[in-house]
Amino acid sequence: xxxxxxxxxxxxxxxxxxxxxxxxxxxxxxxxxxxxxxxxxxxxxxxxxxxxxxxxxxxxxxxxxxxxxxxxxxxxxxxxxxxxxxxxxxxxxxxxxxxxxxxx
Amino acid sequence: xxxxxxxxxxxxxxxxxxxxxxxxxxxxxxxxxxxxxxxxxxxxxxxxxxxxxxxxxxxxxxxxxxxxxxxxxxxxxxxxxxxxxxxxxxxxxxxxxxxxxxxxxxxxxxxxxxxxxxxxxxxxxxxxxxxxxxxxxxxxxxxxxxxxxxxxxxxxxxxxxxxxxxxxxxxxxxxxxxxxxxxxxxxxxxxxxxxxxxxxxxxxxxxxxxxxxxxxxxxxxxxxxxxxxxxxxxxxxxxxxxxxxxxxxxxx
Numbered sequence: 001x002x003x004x005x006x007x008x009x010x011x012x013x014x015x016x017x018x019x020x021x022x023x024x025x026x027x028x029x030x031x032x033x034x035x036x037x038x039x040x041x042x043x044x045x046x047x048x049x050x051x052x053x054x055x056x057x058x059x060x061x062x063x064x065x066x067x068x069x070x071x072x073x074x075x076x077x078x079x080x081x082x083x084x085x086x087x088x089x090x091x092x093x094x095x096x097x098x099x100x101x102x103x104x
Numbered sequence: 105x106x107x108x109x110x111x112x113x114x115x116x117x118x119x120x121x122x123x124x125x126x127x128x129x130x131x132x133x134x135x136x137x138x139x140x141x142x143x144x145x146x147x148x149x150x151x152x153x154x155x156x157x158x159x160x161x162x163x164x165x166x167x168x169x170x171x172x173x174x175x176x177x178x179x180x181x182x183x184x185x186x187x188x189x190x191x192x193x194x195x196x197x198x199x200x201x202x203x204x205x206x207x208x209x210x211x212x213x214x215x216x217x218x219x220x221x222x223x224x225x226x227x228x229x230x231x232x233x234x235x236x237x238x239x240x241x242x243x244x245x246x247x248x249x250x251x252x253x254x255x256x257x258x259x260x261x262x263x264x265x266x267x268x269x270x271x272x273x274x275x276x277x278x279x280x281x282x283x284x285x286x287x288x289x290x291x292x293x294x295x296x297x298x299x300x301x302x303x304x305x306x307x308x309x310x311x312x313x314x315x316x317x318x319x320x321x322x323x324x325x326x327x328x329x330x331x332x333x334x335x336x337x338x339x340x341x342x343x344x345x346x347x348x349x350x351x352x353x354x355x356x
Contacts, residue, residue, distance in 0.1 A: 018230040034214030
């Protein structure tokens, strides 16, 4: 491979890295959700925590983004909200990654 | 509860801010569907379009900043009065050059926090050029997007910002801030440090997207922003973005 091709490949690689990082940041921004006047990140950690606590307790407490406790009485509604927002953001991220793959 | 957006916009002899403010207003109405109030002066007010209300002030004109190796006027000294200027019980205070392409901020105003702003930024050019830890001995915050409720806590914070502003040189020395001209980001950082060293109480959990000064905006409209830097051209869509290139205003 000549140096010109390698440089083009390097530019493409840089472009891809920037696009992925920006899209991941967009996904993270989208994962911020409000519930019972508290803010949460709809990320894997929160989804797993709520899922586990819901199986054991009817009412439980979780910490919001500011480390304030929030009483969860409607776990199913809360979990649904978290999953929905998480998957919405990651679906968009997935679509972008697929586009990037096709570009090579 | 009334919620709305407050924007400060003052044209200077060097930069016309109102085209960017008008785009900002349009995007807020489109994506957040909230009323917008603009704080402005009598020279800029005739150019403000589609705002739900305007607050006229006689703004201070004593501050300057470096812009591409020249010293230009910088009318940024009114923001500490946002608590008094806002007609809303819950306010999203935005820079005129913060372009809102999502409804993400609606989630934030549903939270119970009385005061929130960004303490992290994401450089959309991926060079992380906003990380300058040696410029100050306190953690940086960004006053570009400030969400506050009309409560005693928020009022205290804005009062402290005014106090810092009045004694800016003293506080800059105290915190070893390497930025001689008045800058709201530092004024808010110092005020918050005085009132509450626990950053987690007021920090937004997401990073603010920034387009650096050297990223040239080729086009900015209701769909997104096309920008270039070095030899790259890129596009921002569905991502709220703070645009630092004031020359971009010509291209809006």
